[in-house]
Amino acid sequence: MAGLDDFAKRIDRIAVRVEGNVEKTVKSCAQVVLRSVVEATPVDTGYARSNWTPELDRAFEGLFPARVPGKAGSTAEENAAAAIEAGTPTIEAFDIKNNESVHITNNAPHIQPLNDGHSNQAPAGFVRMAVMEGLATVKGAKIVED
Structure with missing residues (x-):
């Protein structure tokens, strides 16, 4: 039965590669979504931009003050960089064997009106666009290798 044993070993090796490829794909998608949604969020004080938070x-469920407080968008880039930097370790900690999902949440009370187009700094639906951008980056991902 060497043939069946060899086949079983080959399937096990493929399964390990598939898990690794899925894990990389999830991390890549989540990172693109985080970066996109943070950078698209309109900025006044930095509060809304600072509250994009990945969780496994x-x-x-929490809230943060503006990571780099400002006025009239003066700290937009700094808040974007800080939010992305703070969220990246959580995304990188995703482990296919221990986790099922990555949630990217913003609990700022005014995030829905911003996403509805309340600010002229970003189009309505910028959150959906960020998710679509993340999905587009992984569309051709190789999960099962030849």
Whole structure:
């Protein structure tokens, strides 16, 4: 039965590669979504931009003050960089064997009006556009290698 044993070993090796490829794809998609949604969020004080928070297997429930407080968008780039930097370790910690999902949440009370187009700094639906951008980056991902 060497043939069946060899086949089983080959399937096990493929399964390990598939898991690794899925894990990389999830991380890549989440990172693109985080960067895109953070950078698209309109900025006045930095509060809304600072509150994009990745969490594994559940939605984040807290709130942060502006990471770099400002006025009239004066700290937009700094808040974007800080939010992305703060969220990246959580995304990188995703482990296909221990986690099911990455949630990217913003609990700022005014995030929905901003996403509805309340600010002229970003189009309505910028959150959906960020998710679509993330999906587009992984569309051709190789999960099962030849």
